[in-house]
Every structure is written in C-alpha cells, then in structure tokens.
Amino acid sequence: MALPRTHQASFTPGEIEFFAGDxxxxxxxxxxxxxxxxxxxxxxxxxxxxxxxxxxxxxxxxKKNNKCSIICPDWLTVGNVKTHVKHIRPNIINFILPFxxxxxxxxxLETAADDIPNAETIRTILKDLxxxxxxxxxxxxxxxxxxxxxxxxxxxxxxxxxxxxxxxxYHEMSKLNHAEATTREDDTQEITxxx
Amino acid sequence: MLNKDDSQDNTFSSFSSFTQQQxxxxxxxxxxSFLAPRNLLHExxxxxxxxxxxxxxxxxxxxxxxxxxxxxxxxxxxxVEPLIEAIEVQAEFIMEQVEDKFASMLFQTEIExxxxxxxxxxRTRLFKIEKYPLYILRQPNLKDLLSSQEIVYVRRYQxxxxxxxxxxxxxxxxxxxxxxxxxSGDLSMVVEPNLxxxxxxxxLVNVGHIxxxxx
Numbered sequence: 001m002a003l004p005r006t007h008q009a010s011f012t013p014g015e016i017e018f019f020a021g022d023x024x025x026x027x028x029x030x031x032x033x034x035x036x037x038x039x040x041x042x043x044x045x046x047x048x049x050x051x052x053x054x055x056x057x058x059x060x061x062x063k064k065n066n067k068c069s070i071i072c073p074d075w076l077t078v079g080n081v082k083t084h085v086k087h088i089r090p091n092i093i094n095f096i097l098p099f100x101x102x103x104x105x106x107x108x109l110e111t112a113a114d115d116i117p118n119a120e121t122i123r124t125i126l127k128d129l130x131x132x133x134x135x136x137x138x139x140x141x142x143x144x145x146x147x148x149x150x151x152x153x154x155x156x157x158x159x160x161x162x163x164x165x166x167x168x169x170y171h172e173m174s175k176l177n178h179a180e181a182t183t184r185e186d187d188t189q190e191i192t193x194x195x
Numbered sequence: 196m197l198n199k200d201d202s203q204d205n206t207f208s209s210f211s212s213f214t215q216q217q218x219x220x221x222x223x224x225x226x227x228s229f230l231a232p233r234n235l236l237h238e239x240x241x242x243x244x245x246x247x248x249x250x251x252x253x254x255x256x257x258x259x260x261x262x263x264x265x266x267x268x269x270x271x272x273x274x275v276e277p278l279i280e281a282i283e284v285q286a287e288f289i290m291e292q293v294e295d296k297f298a299s300m301l302f303q304t305e306i307e308x309x310x311x312x313x314x315x316x317x318r319t320r321l322f323k324i325e326k327y328p329l330y331i332l333r334q335p336n337l338k339d340l341l342s343s344q345e346i347v348y349v350r351r352y353q354x355x356x357x358x359x360x361x362x363x364x365x366x367x368x369x370x371x372x373x374x375x376x377x378x379s380g381d382l383s384m385v386v387e388p389n390l391x392x393x394x395x396x397x398x399l400v401n402v403g404h405i406x407x408x409x410x
Binding site for chain 1: 255262263278298306308309318389
C-alpha cells in the first residue's frame with residue numbers, strides 16, 4: 001500500500017546508495033563555476049585545478065558530464081583492500097573500510113573507473129571480500145539467541161541483508177523461549193500442588 | 196570544521212524559534228509555518244542555506260529510525276516544514292536567476308533528493324498509520340504523534356475500514372458479533388505494534404559489556 005513489499009522489512013539497495021550519496025569526496029573540477037547555494041549548504045567556487053570536497057552525488061553527476069575527475073579515496077586502493085582480506089581470515093574483522101564501503105566502491109567503480117588505479121583488481125578483491133564477510137556473518141548468525149546479537153564493524157549493506165531474517169528469527173525465538181518458560185512454571189506449580 | 200558545525204546548530208535553533216515566534220504572532224494558533232508571508236522567507240534566505248545541512252542529516256537519521264522502528268515515532272514538524280518551504284524558495288530561485296544549464300541541473304537534482312527523502316519519510320508513516328489506525332487513535336498524545344493532515348487521514352481511514360467491514364459481512368451476523376474492538380481475556384481485536392521487536396542500534400561510544408535479559 002503505502003510502502004511496497006520490498007521496502008517493508010529493510011532498505012532496498014537503491015536506498016542504501018541514496019544514503020551513501022551524502023558522504024563527502026574530493027574532486028578536481030575541470031570547468032570553472034561560481035559559488036552555488038544549495039539547500040544543504042554552499043558549494044564553493046570551482047577553480048580548476050584546485051581540488052575541492054563535495055558530496056558523492058554531486059561528484060558522480062559531474063563525472064558523468066565530464067566536468068570533473070574524482071580523486072580516489074584512501075581506502076579504495078589495492079593495498080588497503082588486500083590487507084583487509086588477509087586480516088579477515090583469522091577471527092578478526094578489522095575496521096579499515098568505511099561504513100558504506102560496498103555501495104561507494106560500486107558507484108565509484110561504475111562511474112569513475114578511470115580515476116581509480118587498478119580498477120579491475122579492486123573489483124575482484126572486493127568480490128572476494130564480500131564473500132568472506134558473508135560467510136563470517138552467517139557463522140555469527142548461527143550462534144544467535146533471543147537475548148542479543150552483536151557483531152562489530154558490519155557495513156550497512158551487510159546489516160541490511162541480515163535485518164529481515166534476524167527480526168523474524170528473534171521474534172520466533174522469543175516466542176519459543178517464552179512458551180518454554182511458561183511450561184516450566186506450570187510444571188513446578190503442579191509439583192508443589194501435588195506435594 | 197568543528198566550529199562550523201557549532202555555528203550551524205546555533206543558527207538552526209535560532210531559526211526554528213524565530214519561525215515559531217512569527218507564526219504565533221501572526222496567526223495566534225498552531226498553524227504550520229509555511230503559511231508565514233513570503234517576504235519574510237526571502238529575508239531569511241541567507242539563514243536558510245546555513246541551517247539546512249544539519250536538518251537534512253537529522254531527517255535522514257529520522258527516516259532510518261522510522262523505517263526500522265515497529266511503532267510510529269513522533270512527527271518532527273520542525274524538520275519537515277522548513278524543508279518544504281526551502282524547496283519552494285529554491286525552486287523559484289532556480290527558475291528566475293540561474294542561467295547556466297548545468298548548474299540548474301545540479302540544483303534540480305538536489306531538490307529531487309530532498310523531495311525523495313521527505314516523500315519516503317511520509318510514506319513510511321502512512322504505512323504504519325494504515326497498519327494500526329485504531330491503536331494510534333487511542334494514544335493520548337495524538338497531536339504530537341501526527342501532523343494535522345495525518346490525523347485527518349487516520350480518522351477517515353478508520354471510518355472507511357469499519358464501515359467496509361460492517362457493510363460487507365458484519366451486518367449479516369447477530370448483533371453480539373458487531374463490535375470491532377472487543378477485548379476477550381488476553382486478546383484484543385485492536386492490532387498493536389510489537390514493541391518487543393528487535394532493532395539494530397549503532398553504538399556511538401564504547402559502552403563496554405552490557406547484560407541483556409530476556410524480559
């Protein structure tokens with residue numbers, strides 16, 4: 001009705017990209033533009049070749065229209081992502097990647113592949129990374145019980161994938177545990193009564 | 196950077212208290228602030244562009260919360276209504292003053308983004324209103340919970356649903372079965388949101404180990 005089915009339990013990936021769009025990134029503008037007053041703030045005058053910090057959505061539009069080149073963010077380098085994959089295999093999830101890393105990487109690789117060194121290598125490593133993280137979070141979900149579940153440093157895409165399953169599972173588990181607790185109470189009451 | 200954020204917060208709070216003052220002076224009641232006269236908005240236009248990044252960030256967070264929370268959260272009119280005005284002012288500004296096509300496209304995109312955010316927020320609320328109309332109508336703090344348009348919507352929706360049920364089949368049942376909000380034993384016919392549903396939280400500060408009990 002008001003919200004289509006896909007939107008009801010969790011966010012759609014499109015919406016997560018929307019969130020990621022508000023993050024900041026450095027660009028080098030190719031055209032000169034005066035200061036612009038957006039609702040969300042002023043975007044300073046563009047003076048090529050000075051780099052300037054803007055929001056991601058703005059940078060992607062400019063890139064598509066060939067008006068800027070994007071400076072690759074620090075975390076999206078082959079070295080960094082490789083270290084991350086290496087550390088993940090023993091039982092530690094290290095936090096070198098930002099919260100929105102999946103969708104930021106996706107959008108940047110799609111639109112600005114020429115500004116990112118070794119784009120293809122990064123793509124393959126990121127795929128690897130995603131599979132490893134998924135396997136890890138599945139292991140974490142296996143030990144879930146109905147009181148709480150904590151996993152550190154999940155990115156928002158991963159949280160979003162787990163969310164609908166987890167809410168439903170949690171709900172069912174709490175019902176089962178509640179039922180179990182009541183039967184136990186009933187049993188103890190019966191015993192005392194007999195006595 | 197820190198100083199800039201602080202001044203933005205200050206400007207925002209002064210702006211909202213200003214609008215509240217204006218509306219109560221001009222209209223003497225709880226009318227929404229977009230009825231304030233236009234020339235005032237243009238004078239405040241400088242102030243507007245400073246204060247909105249904070250309110251957009253807050254609205255984004257609020258939208259996330261609203262989507263994931265099982266029950267309806269309070270309506271934040273102090274966030275929504277200034278943004279609606281700002282969009283209108285900005286749209287006028289684009290049409291009249293901006294000549295460069297590319298720049299106007301950038302402005303348009305930003306407006307579309309904010310509109311999407313607002314629409315999605317309002318739709319989520321409508322979805323929850325449709326799920327639990329009777330429960331919501333019975334809340335004591337209705338005016339804080341819903342905007343005035345939402346209150347009209349929920350009343351009308353509840354009337355429609357009740358009349359639909361009674362006209363479709365209830366009229367054929369004996370009179371004792373006609374009530375739609377009966378409470379028998381532990382079960383109530385009024386659908387309530389599951390306040391025990393789990394929610395994902397983000398810890399802002401390291402709070403160490405927390406014990407959670409199943410109650």
